[in-house]
Amino acid sequence: MSLRIALLGLLSFFGPASGYDLTKKFELSINHVWQAGHSQIYPELGKMATDGLITVEAEGPRGRKIYTITPEGTAEVHRWMVEHVPAEPMRSEGALQAFLLPVLEPQEALAVLARLRASTQAKLEGLEALQQVHHRRRAETGHVNLGHYSLELGIMHTRTTLAWLENTMAEIESEPAAR
Amino acid sequence: MSLRIALLGLLSFFGPASGYDLTKKFELSINHVWQAGHSQIYPELGKMATDGLITVEAEGPRGRKIYTITPEGTAEVHRWMVEHVPAEPMRSEGALQAFLLPVLEPQEALAVLARLRASTQAKLEGLEALQQVHHRRRAETGHVNLGHYSLELGIMHTRTTLAWLENTMAEIESEPAAR
DNA sequence: TTGCCCATGTAATACGTTACATGATTTC
DNA sequence: GAAATCATGTAACGTATTACATGGGCAA
Numbered sequence: 001m002s003l004r005i006a007l008l009g010l011l012s013f014f015g016p017a018s019g020y021d022l023t024k025k026f027e028l029s030i031n032h033v034w035q036a037g038h039s040q041i042y043p044e045l046g047k048m049a050t051d052g053l054i055t056v057e058a059e060g061p062r063g064r065k066i067y068t069i070t071p072e073g074t075a076e077v078h079r080w081m082v083e084h085v086p087a088e089p090m091r092s093e094g095a096l097q098a099f100l101l102p103v104l105e106p107q108e109a110l111a112v113l114a115r116l117r118a119s120t121q122a123k124l125e126g127l128e129a130l131q132q133v134h135h136r137r138r139a140e141t142g143h144v145n146l147g148h149y150s151l152e153l154g155i156m157h158t159r160t161t162l163a164w165l166e167n168t169m170a171e172i173e174s175e176p177a178a179r
Numbered sequence: 180m181s182l183r184i185a186l187l188g189l190l191s192f193f194g195p196a197s198g199y200d201l202t203k204k205f206e207l208s209i210n211h212v213w214q215a216g217h218s219q220i221y222p223e224l225g226k227m228a229t230d231g232l233i234t235v236e237a238e239g240p241r242g243r244k245i246y247t248i249t250p251e252g253t254a255e256v257h258r259w260m261v262e263h264v265p266a267e268p269m270r271s272e273g274a275l276q277a278f279l280l281p282v283l284e285p286q287e288a289l290a291v292l293a294r295l296r297a298s299t300q301a302k303l304e305g306l307e308a309l310q311q312v313h314h315r316r317r318a319e320t321g322h323v324n325l326g327h328y329s330l331e332l333g334i335m336h337t338r339t340t341l342a343w344l345e346n347t348m349a350e351i352e353s354e355p356a357a358r
Numbered sequence: 359t360t361g362c363c364c365a366t367g368t369a370a371t372a373c374g375t376t377a378c379a380t381g382a383t384t385t386c
Numbered sequence: 387g388a389a390a391t392c393a394t395g396t397a398a399c400g401t402a403t404t405a406c407a408t409g410g411g412c413a414a
Contacts, residue, residue: 089403
């Protein structure tokens with residue numbers, strides 16, 4: 001369901017696009033919120049067309065199909081946004097490592113945390129670069145882009161993770177015996 | 180793979196347990212980090228026994244099977260913790276709603292955010308209650324419990340979400356035209 | 359004896375990842 | 387003409403959810 005909503009949201013905001021275009025958008029725009037590859041996207045677009053949420057209005061070179069959102073499609077996103085209560089089944093390998101940290105020796109735990117810090121730092125830099133692009137576009141157009149708010153949320157969460165890493169490493173260094 | 184590691188981690192820290200016990204632990208301990216129901220846990224335990232990571236050392240009433248972790252199982256968790264680089268395929272319905280917020284009218288967006296704030300607040304209270312339990316246990320035993328660090332992380336993340344909600348609601352209220 | 363919790367399993371379906379497969383167009 | 391990128395699809399496999407199915411033990 002959520003993949004469908006994400007695709008409809010992109011089509012609704014940016015206008016008609018092909019499966020290929022949408023796959024690209026997933027990589028470099030909605031990526032920090034929802035992920036999908038082309039092998040999931042193409043079949044889903046097929047089903048959505050069958051269900052009348054989108055239509056193929058035009059075809060480009062190389063069999064490129066341009067999908068356009070229908071009024072039913074627009075209604076579907078809107079309804080999901082307003083009515084759907086988000087379910088959050090938490091499933092994070094990083095958090096699982098945090099959970100199991102007490103099974104490691106202090107030195108090992110510190111190494112795991114240092115590795116996590118490096119990847120978290122890299123993630124933060126990626127998100128901040130994206131945010132610069134958003135700021136520039138907003139200055140030009142005068143209104144916020146799709147993804148503006150979730151980007152801010154992602155950056156705040158990533159900074160929080162970094163703060164937790166620092167705290168935790170300091171805690172383990174100061175009292176290794178408590179573990 | 181991660182489900183397997185989570186189960187091994189619980190068996191390694193708390194000692195022998197049945198599938199039923201582990202299902203309970205998932206509900207009220209590891210829940211904020213990884214989720215699974217009994218219909219996923221029972222078959223996985225069967226496979227893990229086949230793979231020699233756990234064994235059935237005892238059987239209780241009603242066909243209750245008590246699984247014990249083997250040295251291979253212990254080695255497996257340890258290896259995963261030390262070597263495995265966590266993959267984080269982000270997939271959050273709440274974040275997707277944040278992402279798509281610009282497709283809504285300001286009033287609708289505010290309603291969505293208010294609903295999210297209520298559920299986030301409830302989640303925070305649940306985590307803080309769990310943390311009290313951890314603190315009490317730590318005072319008794321003198322060392323940290325499994326899940327201590329990830330609980331702190333979860334609480335920090337949830338507080339950050341709450342702060343983001345307040346920011347965002349204030350922003351939309353002050354300049355509804357930018358959307 | 360009725361209802362609740364303990365306790366384990368399977369089946370159907372849905373969702374997601376990796377790998378396989380193919381070919382057109384553009385750019386160097 | 388070789389390489390990169392555009393462009394679409396399917397198949398196999400793995401993971402996760404929901405529903406179905408069954409029965410023992412204990413307490414009111």
